[in-house]
Each structure stands twice: as C-alpha cells, then as structure tokens.
C-alpha cells in the first residue's frame with residue numbers, strides 16, 4: 001500500500017499538523033505501508049493558471065513545468081493520500097490549495113450527472129482515497145466546517161486548539177487521540193474498515209468548560225508575550 005502525504009503547514013515539522021501526520025504514518029508503517037511525504041512549502045509549485053490547455057490543447061498535461069511533473073505520477077500510484085493542513089481563515093492553507101488546483105489535469109472536460117450532481121469524469125482509472133488531518137487554534141470545531149464540506153468523502157482527523165500539543169501537559173491529555181490516529185493509520189494501511197466509534201474519536205470536541213480554560217490560557221500567554 002502506497003501512502004502519499006502532503007503537509008500544507010509552512011511550519012513543517014515544527015508545527016502541530018505534522019504531529020497528527022506522523023502519528024498516522026507511524027501506524028501505517030507498522031502495517032508495512034510505503035510512505036512518500038512532502039512539505040508543500042518546500043516544493044516548487046504554482047497554482048493553476050486556468051488556461052484549460054490540459055483539457056483541449058495538451059489533454060491531461062499541464063503547460064507549467066514545476067515539481068507537479070514528478071508529483072502527478074506519485075498521486076496516480078498512491079492508494080491513499082493523507083493531506084494535512086492548519087486552518088487559515090477557516091479554510092485550508094494556500095499551500096494545499098495550490099496542490100489541489102493542479103490535480104485539475106486529472107479531470108475530463110465533459111460534464112456528467114453523478115450522485116445527484118454534475119461532475120467531470122476522471123481521466124485516471126482511480127484517485128487515491130483521501131485522509132484529511134487539520135488543526136486549528138480556536139477550541140471550537142466549527143472552524144473545520146468549510147474543510148468538512150470540501151471533503152465529505154475523506155476520513156477526517158480534526159484537532160481544535162492544537163497548540164495544546166506543544167505543551168507537555170496538553171500532549172499528555174491528547175495522547176489517547178494520537179494513539180487513535182496511529183491505530184487508524186495501521187488499519188487503513190492494512191485495508192481494514194474503521195468503526196464509527198473510531199471515526200468519531202478522530203474528531204476532537206472540547207467541552208464548554210475546557211474551551212473556557214483554553215481561552216484563558218491563551219490570553220495569559222498572549223499577555224506575557226505582549227509585555228515582553
């Protein structure tokens with residue numbers, strides 16, 4: 001099983017999104033998965049130019065020459081694509097957006113009716129199944145609403161107030177969540193189904209009391225930084 005991983009955080013391995021990705025990778029490796037990982041910020045990658053050459057002039061080929069040339073074959077070969085993103089302005093980061101725009105080459109120009117919607121059929125035989133891991137700073141899971149709607153078919157891993165992972169105490173509190181991600185990675189790489197309980201446990205929801213505590217902790221930290 002080949003798992004292709006993209007981290008859309010500019011903080012790369014110093015950030016919180018990467019902690020989620022690495023937990024999944026650790027589990028997947030234990031099932032023998034072959035992992036290819038990229039921090040998108042390190043790639044030479046442009047967004048789509050909207051020229052439609054890949055539809056009508058050079059079918060299936062983008063006119064831009066950049067790192068997407070070597071990533072597109074990797075996407076086609078992958079069984080699973082694990083996408084990581086921090087929430088920026090309630091959405092995915094522009095790093096991940098650029099990458100996703102460039103998968104436009106995989107679509108055919110025709111429109112077809114499918115699953116109650118009008119769609120473009122795929123040019124490739126299969127697209128990898130998606131796992132989406134997102135982190136955000138606020139303690140409310142409503143910050144993931146846009147991302148949830150973008151990828152309803154993806155396995156979703158969401159952590160609000162992800163900065164907790166950067167503190168020993170917070171990491172301890174979230175150790176069960178990280179273990180669940182690891183187990184999900186192991187199961188996915190082994191081709192096993194995930195139970196509803198496990199899927200639910202991959203989306204962290206804080207109680208109102210905990211949200212208040214996180215807010216107060218953040219404000220104390222913010223104050224200490226401003227008065228430096």
Ligand SMILES: Cc1cc2nc3c(=O)[nH]c(=O)nc-3n(C[C@H](O)[C@H](O)[C@H](O)COP(=O)(O)O)c2cc1C
Pocket residue numbers: 009010011012014015016017018085086087088089090091135136137138139143162163
């Ligand atoms: C430009 C910017 C916009 C952000 N917007 C949001 C937001 O809309 N909602 C939220 O909860 N957190 C927001 N955050 C906080 C990040 O989502 C949070 O710090 C995340 O855990 C960072 O992930 P990383 O450590 O992997 O980079 C924002 C951070 C930045 C820098």
